[in-house]
Amino acid sequence: MDTAFTSRLFTSNHEELLLELLKYDTVSPMETGQPSLIAEAQQRYALFAAVRTGAQIVVHEPPDPALLTGEEVPLSVKERASLMEHVFWASQPNLVLRIGPPRPPAQTLVFNFHMDTVDGSFPVTYDGETFVGRGAVDMKGPGVALLAGIEAALQSKPDLLDSYSIVIQCVSGEEGGAMGVYGTKVLIDQGWYGHLNIFAEPSNGVYFDKSTTSMTARVVVEGKDATDDAPHSGHNATLLLGYIAQQLFTALSVPITEAGGKMCLAGVHTGQMHNKVYGSGQLLMNFAYLSTEAGQQFRLWIEEAFADAVRQFSETFSTIAGSALTASEAKQICRLEWVKQGLPVLNNRDVSLERFLTELGLERSPDDHLHETFTCDAMWAQREGSYTIVYGPGSLEKNLAHADGEWITREQLEEYAISIRHLLLSYVTIAQDQSVKETIA
Numbered sequence: 412m413d414t415a416f417t418s419r420l421f422t423s424n425h426e427e428l429l430l431e432l433l434k435y436d437t438v439s440p441m442e443t444g445q446p447s448l449i450a451e452a453q454q455r456y457a458l459f460a461a462v463r464t465g466a467q468i469v470v471h472e473p474p475d476p477a478l479l480t481g482e483e484v485p486l487s488v489k490e491r492a493s494l495m496e497h498v499f500w501a502s503q504p505n506l507v508l509r510i511g512p513p514r515p516p517a518q519t520l521v522f523n524f525h526m527d528t529v530d531g532s533f534p535v536t537y538d539g540e541t542f543v544g545r546g547a548v549d550m551k552g553p554g555v556a557l558l559a560g561i562e563a564a565l566q567s568k569p570d571l572l573d574s575y576s577i578v579i580q581c582v583s584g585e586e587g588g589a590m591g592v593y594g595t596k597v598l599i600d601q602g603w604y605g606h607l608n609i610f611a612e613p614s615n616g617v618y619f620d621k622s623t624t625s626m627t628a629r630v631v632v633e634g635k636d637a638t639d640d641a642p643h644s645g646h647n648a649t650l651l652l653g654y655i656a657q658q659l660f661t662a663l664s665v666p667i668t669e670a671g672g673k674m675c676l677a678g679v680h681t682g683q684m685h686n687k688v689y690g691s692g693q694l695l696m697n698f699a700y701l702s703t704e705a706g707q708q709f710r711l712w713i714e715e716a717f718a719d720a721v722r723q724f725s726e727t728f729s730t731i732a733g734s735a736l737t738a739s740e741a742k743q744i745c746r747l748e749w750v751k752q753g754l755p756v757l758n759n760r761d762v763s764l765e766r767f768l769t770e771l772g773l774e775r776s777p778d779d780h781l782h783e784t785f786t787c788d789a790m791w792a793q794r795e796g797s798y799t800i801v802y803g804p805g806s807l808e809k810n811l812a813h814a815d816g817e818w819i820t821r822e823q824l825e826e827y828a829i830s831i832r833h834l835l836l837s838y839v840t841i842a843q844d845q846s847v848k849e850t851i852a
Contacts, residue, residue: 420828433544441587442530446502470507485751503583511576519605524554525585548810556824560831575842591788610789618802619776622784623699627750634690634744648692658720673699761798
């Protein structure tokens, strides 16, 4: 840990900025279906960064929805955007700040954090030691600590920007299952990446360059309701979905686990009344995978298992009066659809930069600790000549990132700012080496 800088990096001004940002309602519209104040919070962040670091706004605009047509765009994003129309995009811009002159990726270091948050409102507080509020650890607090570290580095070495430029991406579309497709992915596709890309996420003080990615399947039943007086006259979505859930878990959980993945059998929903047969409903399942190839294999397994389960249901329940109609028409009223699939997996290594990070005292999360990593926007930032890592203060679990009472301490933010300062000062050597390589090439 760098101890040469004796005064506090995360100052009272940074505390005030963080408290102000925590009070902005930046809940993702993916969570609420309502517009958000993400743009206003980004503008406040950018103004502070400009005054303290000389940062320039080079991008602050919503994504072009015409670009979001690929199969990697989650179905949930398309559905929400369709419902909210232009307001969905207008309230979720992406911000790019550049500190230093325009330079190619080889002479650029990129930081990324997201301004959007999950839903859940509770009072913002600060007792001088601990910040409490939605986004405290995920990711407004670390986003402000980044600025503290950058500012301190520029104060220590005013000519730092002679060697390389710094880019900060402050994105929307990270939470709510958006998977970064209209935030980080858009910016990376526009060329906003560097030789080293650091994604600020609560990684418990270590960094990781490899993680799983997930796909989400939704089994939908759209049939005819019935009353308890004539249950045989309608389709029983509860019976059908419950059977499919059991069959899929039996068929898939073991092979997926043995292949290094995870299966989460999530919610089944049809209805809550006791005197009604629900003809419609849905079942949600999530699957984590370690590689693109594994994800493709899982999809084949899941689709085959689903087809088998529907066929077995029809055979098993065709002779029972209360379920005969459902059994005979199961194929017509039941379908499997992918809410999200085809997403890439974060999996990159760089011997030189790993050695650099080790010399700084940063610990790489070992490959056998993949269960401690998580899916995030970093998966989009893998490019030739780039190394992308996830590194930030706090823990998703311990700091209650998606729960009531989300918190982070000033000390955690101070330590992160110190580590960023140390990294930026030391990165000069890496940038100079890259410049020599570019000249030779």
